[in-house]
Amino acid sequence: MRIRIADVTKQYVREGSLRTAADEPPALDHISLDIADGETVSVVGPSGCGKSTLLRLVAGLETADSGTVYYDEHDVADVPPQSRGIGMVFQDYALYPTMKGAGNLKYYFDVHRRTEEESRARAKEIADIMGVGFELLLGQQTTTLSGGEQQRVAIARCVVRDPTLFLMDEPIVNLDAKLRESTRMEMAKLLKRYGVTTMFVTHDQQEAVFMGDRIALLRAGRVVQVGSFDELYYSPANLFVASFFGSRPLTVLPATVADRAVHAGEVSWPLPAGLADRLAPGPVRVGVRPEAWRVAGAEPGQGAPMAVDRIESVPAERLTLAHGTVAGARATVVVPAGTTAEGLRLVPDWDAAAFFGADDEVALHTPGPPDFF
Amino acid sequence: MTITATRLTKRFGDKTAVDGVEFEVGEGEFFVLVGPSGCGKTTTLRMIAGLESIDDGELRMNSVVVNETRPRDRDIAMVFQDYAIFPHLSVRENIAYGLRSRRVATSVIKQKVPEAAATFRIDHLLRRKPRQLSGGERQRVALARALVRDAQAYLYDEPLSNLDAQLRHQAREDILALHQRQRKPTVYVTHDQSEAMSMADRMAVMRGGRIEQVGTPRELYENPVSAFVAFFIGTPSINLFEATLRADADDVWLEAPAFSLRLPPTTASAVAGRVGGPVTVGIRPEDLHPPRQAPFDVGEHNKFTARVELIEPTTAGSTVYLTVPGPEGDLDIAAGFTARLPDRFAGEQVPLAVDLGKVHLFDPVTERSLLLGAGAA
Numbered sequence: 001m002r003i004r005i006a007d008v009t010k011q012y013v014r015e016g017s018l019r020t021a022a023d024e025p026p027a028l029d030h031i032s033l034d035i036a037d038g039e040t041v042s043v044v045g046p047s048g049c050g051k052s053t054l055l056r057l058v059a060g061l062e063t064a065d066s067g068t069v070y071y072d073e074h075d076v077a078d079v080p081p082q083s084r085g086i087g088m089v090f091q092d093y094a095l096y097p098t099m100k101g102a103g104n105l106k107y108y109f110d111v112h113r114r115t116e117e118e119s120r121a122r123a124k125e126i127a128d129i130m131g132v133g134f135e136l137l138l139g140q141q142t143t144t145l146s147g148g149e150q151q152r153v154a155i156a157r158c159v160v161r162d163p164t165l166f167l168m169d170e171p172i173v174n175l176d177a178k179l180r181e182s183t184r185m186e187m188a189k190l191l192k193r194y195g196v197t198t199m200f201v202t203h204d205q206q207e208a209v210f211m212g213d214r215i216a217l218l219r220a221g222r223v224v225q226v227g228s229f230d231e232l233y234y235s236p237a238n239l240f241v242a243s244f245f246g247s248r249p250l251t252v253l254p255a256t257v258a259d260r261a262v263h264a265g266e267v268s269w270p271l272p273a274g275l276a277d278r279l280a281p282g283p284v285r286v287g288v289r290p291e292a293w294r295v296a297g298a299e300p301g302q303g304a305p306m307a308v309d310r311i312e313s314v315p316a317e318r319l320t321l322a323h324g325t326v327a328g329a330r331a332t333v334v335v336p337a338g339t340t341a342e343g344l345r346l347v348p349d350w351d352a353a354a355f356f357g358a359d360d361e362v363a364l365h366t367p368g369p370p371d372f373f
Numbered sequence: 374m375t376i377t378a379t380r381l382t383k384r385f386g387d388k389t390a391v392d393g394v395e396f397e398v399g400e401g402e403f404f405v406l407v408g409p410s411g412c413g414k415t416t417t418l419r420m421i422a423g424l425e426s427i428d429d430g431e432l433r434m435n436s437v438v439v440n441e442t443r444p445r446d447r448d449i450a451m452v453f454q455d456y457a458i459f460p461h462l463s464v465r466e467n468i469a470y471g472l473r474s475r476r477v478a479t480s481v482i483k484q485k486v487p488e489a490a491a492t493f494r495i496d497h498l499l500r501r502k503p504r505q506l507s508g509g510e511r512q513r514v515a516l517a518r519a520l521v522r523d524a525q526a527y528l529y530d531e532p533l534s535n536l537d538a539q540l541r542h543q544a545r546e547d548i549l550a551l552h553q554r555q556r557k558p559t560v561y562v563t564h565d566q567s568e569a570m571s572m573a574d575r576m577a578v579m580r581g582g583r584i585e586q587v588g589t590p591r592e593l594y595e596n597p598v599s600a601f602v603a604f605f606i607g608t609p610s611i612n613l614f615e616a617t618l619r620a621d622a623d624d625v626w627l628e629a630p631a632f633s634l635r636l637p638p639t640t641a642s643a644v645a646g647r648v649g650g651p652v653t654v655g656i657r658p659e660d661l662h663p664p665r666q667a668p669f670d671v672g673e674h675n676k677f678t679a680r681v682e683l684i685e686p687t688t689a690g691s692t693v694y695l696t697v698p699g700p701e702g703d704l705d706i707a708a709g710f711t712a713r714l715p716d717r718f719a720g721e722q723v724p725l726a727v728d729l730g731k732v733h734l735f736d737p738v739t740e741r742s743l744l745l746g747a748g749a750a
Contacts, residue, residue: 046537176409177565181610185694185705188683205538210685229686246688249542291688309550312571315594316607317689317709318659323546330543 001072001164001197003035003058008067010053027053029221030067038195041226042212044202044244049218051201055169058199060084071165087163087196089155091170122160148179152186159190166191166198173202184210205245217241230369239361242287242354248321251331253286254358262286265327267304272350278365283358290321292352292367293333296345303345306331311341374525375399376421376558380430383416390416392582393430398526401556403549407569408579408605414562415530417579421560422451422528434526450524454531456515458503464490464514465499471522489521493547509540513547520551527552527559533568545572566606570594578602600740603655603733609692609707612656614699615737620648627654627732630699632677637729643744644734652743655733658692661708667726675727679706681718690714695723 010028028050035041043051056062058069060081068075076084145153151171158166171187172180188211191198200211208215209229216226217240225237229245236242243250255264260276262269264286271279296303308324322333326346333346355364376398383391391413398404406414419425421432423444431438439447450471458467468486490496493513503511512532519527529548533541549572552559563569569576570590577587578601586598590606597603603611616627616634625641625648627634636644644652664671679695690711696703708725734743 177608178409178605178610181608185683188694192683203537233686233688243539249539289688309546309553313591314570315591316567316570316657316659319689330546332542 002037002070003033003165003197003199004070005031005033005054005058006068006070007032008054008057008064008069010050010057010062010064026065026221028057028064031218031221031223032067033216033223033226035197035199037197039213040191040198040200040211042200042202042208042215043218044205044208044215045218045224046244047203048220050221051203051218052169054218055167055199055201058165059086059088059167085164086167087158087161087165088167089151089158089169089171091173119160122162123156148175148183151175152183155183155187155190159194159196162194163196166196167201168198169201170203172207173204180207187211206247209245217244234369235366236287236354236363238363239285239287239356242356242363246289248290248332249330251288251290251326251329251333252356253288253327253329254283255286255327256283257281257355264304264329267327269304269347275350275365279355280364284364285356285358286348287354287356288331288348289352290332291334292349293331293335293346294349295335295339296347303347306333306344306346308341308344311335311339313337374435374558375433376526376560377433377436378417378421378430379433381417381420381427381432382429383413383420383425384428389582391420394579394582394584396577396584396587398558398560400558403552403559403561403572403574405561405563405569405573405576406579407563407566407576410564412579413582414564414579418528418530418560418562421526422449423447448525449528450519450522450526451528451530452515452519452532454534456511456535458511458514458518460503462502463499464495464501464503464506467503467514468499468518468521471518485521486517489517492520492551493517508536509544512536512540512544516544516547516551520555523555524557526557527555529559529561531563532561533563534565548572567608570606578605580605596742596745597655597733598742598745600653600655600733600735600742603735603742607657609658609709611733612654612658612661612706613735614654614704615651616654617651618644618648627652629654629677629697629704631697631704633674634677634727634729634732635674636732640729640732640734640744647743651737653735653737653740655735656727657731658707658709660728660731661706662726662728663710663712663714664724664726666710666712667728669726669728669730671726675729676724677727678722678724680722681714681720684714684716684719686713695725 008028008031009026011024011026013024031054043054045051053062057064060076060079068077071084155171172183175183184207202208214226214228215232217224217232219240225232225241232241233245253264255262257279258281260271262271304327306322306324306326308322310323312321312323314321320335320337320339322335322339322344324331352367352370354366356362357364378394378396381391381394382389394417406417408414416425420427423442427440432440434447465486468489469482472482472485487496490499493516495510495513495517498506498510533544536544545568561572573590575587575589576593578585578593580601586593586602593602593606597606600613604613614629616629619626619628625636625644627636664676679697681693681695683694685692691713693708693710693714695706695708697706735741736743
């Protein structure tokens with residue numbers, strides 16, 4: 001099923017507040033978003049950005065002040081949540097505590113008078129995908145399950161109902177790191193296998209990238225950008241998007257473009273011809289990713305000196321990182337193994353650097369995805 | 374100043390929360406206790422602080438036993454997960470609190486508080502109350518209060534877990550900068566292994582009230598003493614699966630249900646006595662390569678085939694999740710590639726080359742490493 005959110009606005013007015021609607025910023029501010037049939041869209045953003053409100057609105061748990069939510073081509077404004085055919089998983093576990101795990105999975109079939117074989121077969125199929133040990137959980141009373149186990153049963157219970165739309169709001173945020181890793185893999189496999197249209201809400205950019213075919217980044221009730229990881233990471237619409245994605249922080253250098261060069265603090269870097277033609281002279285902010293720096297030669301004037309606080313080696317990624325300050329800005333930089341702190345000089349890799357307005361955050365130039373092959 | 378824990382033990386009722394833990398934190402060392410929730414790491418930290426009594430064993434600061442020393446006389450500064458700052462006091466008074474309670478002269482306080490605040494970029498907030506601050510700013514108040522004290526040792530209890538990703542990175546660097554300046558023994562507790570790996574001079578992995586292994590991040594990563602440590606350290610996790618050791622002439626092979634791998638001679642001789650028996654095999658995701666990009670020769674002895682389930686883009690390339698059919702359900706495999714695997718490979722069978730020199734082998738029952746000498750544990 002395809003989901004289309006068309007120009008939706010939602011404003012909460014606190015009861016008893018003297019403030020009028022005009023004073024309160026809207027929770028959702030003219031949001032439009034399309035989720036194709038069978039697609040998983042991750043909705044991500046900092047707390048208070050409206051991502052959970054959006055999910056509740058699609059579920060029918062909130063009503064929009066204006067705008068429309070379509071399931072396929074049907075406006076669902078008058079369809080109550082329980083009739084929408086959706087499966088929902090929230091961050092709090094909501095299992096029937098009086099039942100065993102298997103009972104939780106079969107409950108829907110019992111209520112909807114499906115045959116015993118159908119419910120058993122379906123539960124078995126899900127258990128196979130959920131991996132080793134899952135069937136053991138089904139025999140236990142839910143109150144004796146750990147948080148992670150309960151959530152695995154809750155997710156499975158949701159899929160077993162064959163929903164036309166799957167809505168998940170931070171389903172694994174309460175699990176510890178290792179369990180999160182394996183559970184998100186199980187979820188991804190389930191979604192892939194059943195091809196259920198899914199909206200996945202999270203605050204964690206890495207989880208959003210993992211789960212989503214596409215990712216929608218929200219901020220203050222608006223959609224800032226929707227796209228694949230490559231689009232968001234290499235072609236961010238603005239500085240907010242650029243800073244939000246990436247496991248290590250983007251360095252933002254306040255700078256001026258003049259005389260076909262970038263002047264940042266005490267240093268000047270000549271720009272390659274193509275880039276110099278494209279950028280208008282004036283103040284800018286240059287965004288440089290940790291992996292988008294090059295170590296400059298020893299000759300003076302070749303690069304900006306980095307004041308290094310520490311060198312860190314990351315065995316799992318076969319990386320060495322330098323943490324410190326470049327041209328007055330905090331920077332984390334991927335450097336060749338064996339690099340020492342003294343005399344480290346750096347130049348941005350201009351093929352991978354992004355330029356943003358000095359006053360607004362709008363992208364003036366972005367590098368686009370690198371050629372991996 | 375050093376901190377030494379000898380057979381440190383804590384019981385709550387009939388449950389032993391900390392069970393004979395031993396470690397030493399050297400002069401100026403940043404020491405991290407890491408483990409899953411309930412492993413005893415926070416209880417250990419609270420015993421060092423004097424917030425929990427010690428049931429058995431000894432805690433020394435320098436060489437003096439401090440088991441019975443009152444918390445305030447241990448001269449330790451501690452930063453908590455929820456910051457523990459006073460809501461009714463201004464930022465200035467929160468930072469000054471420890472100094473005032475120790476009757477430090479007002480003139481000294483007047484000088485030191487703005488200095489400490491400036492270090493953490495909150496000197497413009499000194500008049501504010503905590504509720505007017507963001508989470509990151511509150512955390513920096515707690516850090517400034519710890520810094521201003523000039524304590525003999527620093528303890529941190531999951532100080533970053535309430536911060537979002539962007540702030541966490543900055544706060545991590547702030548804490549390490551403070552440590553660089555003070556050079557006092559520091560014990561830092563976290564459940565996040567990547568935080569531990571990034572910050573620690575040395576770290577201890579805890580499980581069930583005991584320490585599994587102590588070492589530098591690289592030692593724990595490259596030479597884990599147990600399957601638990603191997604699994605706990607590193608994201609995505611190490612691939613662990615069961616195999617049987619089979620001898621063929623002079624070679625020893627790992628027989629997994631769907632593929633075989635030939636062990637290099639040094640590894641083979643370490644497990645020669647176990648031929649015919651089962652082992653747990655551990656292969657890090659980054660030790661699996663597309664054959665053409667492998668930094669070693671690839672043949673039938675170090676290669677297997679798996680079906681691509683999911684391709685996760687990363688800034689360095691991609692993490693590829695694959696499955697190999699097995700007798701008890703599919704075996705899940707994660708591989709870290711330095712190139713981006715194109716989407717058209719999803720659902721396809723692809724060959725994976727194994728860096729056999731980096732394979733880990735564990736006893737399937739005791740979970741202990743078979744490749745490290747017994748002394749390593």
